[in-house]
Amino acid sequence: MNLEGKKILLGITGGISAYKSLELIRMYKRAGAEVKAVLTNNALEFVTPLTIQTLTNNKVYINNFDTSDYSPEHISLCDWSDIFVIAPATANTIAKIANGICDNLLTSLSAAYNKPFIIAPAMNCNMYNNPVVQENITKLTTLGYNFVAPETGFLACGANGTGRLADLNKIYLRTAELLNPLKPLEGKRILITAGGTIEKIDPVRYISNFSSGKMGISLAKCASKLGAKVTLISTFKVDGDFENIVTLSAEEMLKEVETQLDLQDCIIMAAAVADWKIKNYSSQKVKKTNTGDSWNIELVKNPDILKTICKKRTGEKPIIAGFSAESENLLQNASEKIKSKGCDFIIANDISRTDSGFSSDYNEVYIIDKKLNTKFIERTTKDEIAKIILESIFEQTGNYIKTGSVCSA
Ligand code: PMT
Numbered sequence: 001m002n003l004e005g006k007k008i009l010l011g012i013t014g015g016i017s018a019y020k021s022l023e024l025i026r027m028y029k030r031a032g033a034e035v036k037a038v039l040t041n042n043a044l045e046f047v048t049p050l051t052i053q054t055l056t057n058n059k060v061y062i063n064n065f066d067t068s069d070y071s072p073e074h075i076s077l078c079d080w081s082d083i084f085v086i087a088p089a090t091a092n093t094i095a096k097i098a099n100g101i102c103d104n105l106l107t108s109l110s111a112a113y114n115k116p117f118i119i120a121p122a123m124n125c126n127m128y129n130n131p132v133v134q135e136n137i138t139k140l141t142t143l144g145y146n147f148v149a150p151e152t153g154f155l156a157c158g159a160n161g162t163g164r165l166a167d168l169n170k171i172y173l174r175t176a177e178l179l180n181p182l183k184p185l186e187g188k189r190i191l192i193t194a195g196g197t198i199e200k201i202d203p204v205r206y207i208s209n210f211s212s213g214k215m216g217i218s219l220a221k222c223a224s225k226l227g228a229k230v231t232l233i234s235t236f237k238v239d240g241d242f243e244n245i246v247t248l249s250a251e252e253m254l255k256e257v258e259t260q261l262d263l264q265d266c267i268i269m270a271a272a273v274a275d276w277k278i279k280n281y282s283s284q285k286v287k288k289t290n291t292g293d294s295w296n297i298e299l300v301k302n303p304d305i306l307k308t309i310c311k312k313r314t315g316e317k318p319i320i321a322g323f324s325a326e327s328e329n330l331l332q333n334a335s336e337k338i339k340s341k342g343c344d345f346i347i348a349n350d351i352s353r354t355d356s357g358f359s360s361d362y363n364e365v366y367i368i369d370k371k372l373n374t375k376f377i378e379r380t381t382k383d384e385i386a387k388i389i390l391e392s393i394f395e396q397t398g399n400y401i402k403t404g405s406v407c408s409a
Helices: 018-030 049-056 073-080 091-098 105-112 125-129 131-142 168-179 214-225 250-263 305-312 330-341 382-395
Strands: 007-012 034-039 083-089 117-121 151-154 160-164 189-194 229-234 243-246 266-269 276-278 299-301 319-326 345-350 362-369 374-381
Touching: 007 018, 007 073, 007 105, 018 034, 018 049, 018 083, 018 168, 034 049, 034 073, 034 105, 073 105, 083 091, 083 105, 083 168, 091 105, 091 117, 091 131, 117 168, 125 131, 125 160, 189 214, 189 250, 214 229, 214 382, 229 250, 250 266, 250 305, 266 305, 266 382, 305 319, 305 330, 319 330, 319 382, 330 345, 330 362, 345 382, 362 382, 374 382
Parallel strands: 007 034, 007 083, 083 117, 189 229, 189 266, 229 243, 266 319, 319 345
Antiparallel strands: 151 160, 276 299, 345 362, 362 374
């Protein structure tokens, strides 16, 4: 894969495999990239600045307080580069990044960096398996850092286990993939709904639910990143790389979704649509003095958007997926819903949990298809869940290319 014109910032920390980063520089340069390297003081024990400078044809960066330039280097190097790759990354540096410590130029850069970031750990196998190191890696992965896992084999320290710097080709391919992201959903139009619908009682009050819209927004952002032309119908305004239509009530949402039905390749209903609306909306504020000590509000059924569009669809397009929000009998209720609503997929989530589902940044879901084939996705970020849902749905069409990368929103 071509890296012509790309600017790569390579971080080198103090491990024996630092010598391998010399070859990585050559690989990046051969592919047309420009490389600048930033080293920790410990890295200098393994490789020399002269070697790095000769291979990169650039100054080598080590010191936080280098005053040769008017601009602080931890900011100017961020601005200059398209990606930051730390290879090898020691347990020490990973721990510092995971905890926001900025005690040298490389860790200061890490804290300031807001573009694609790759970390390729290399260390002794006992260090790598240490739960503290693993916890740091999990934390950073959850935050959207891309890890290229070390390999298992004979290590420089004499041990045999996992900790050897990943094959340089893997680090190179991950870099190329993040710099030239594939667009497996290019040409597809996807409609997503998000948020809890708002059913007005009077000009002041309404009934709704605990949906934050996060699941739907993650789906919209991810689909857009993967190349789809996305329309997000939500119950509040959302900024992003997609068209956004705001509707409040279930009836308004139904109208918009119906308008879109024939235009879309796929519709995913992540909105928490109220099953009930107020029978008699009061155009004036209802006064306490008029209701007495109790107030009976009569509710009537809302239209079922998912069911309606599944019935109206004439051919195989669009693919239609719904969510099933359950507090008990998750799989049984979800399986019944896929049949009763007539959709192609149902994504079941447990909304009684406090660590996932409603309002959380995390979710844990079952993706169920019409034949009731079920795929379990254990608790992870909604961004990651969104990507797996989109992959699962579009793998059916046979033209989805796996990217392997997280859709961090
Ligand atoms: O928004 P978050 O805080 O991120 O939380 C995400 C979520 C829990 C809201 C989301 O993952 C979710 O489960 N969305 C669907 C909520 C819901 O309405 O579930 P349901 O089981 O009541 O409905 C099943 C499906 O029918 C849903 O796709 C729903 O959009 C649709 N429906 C429901 C009622 C109705 N009148 N019309 C509908 O179209």
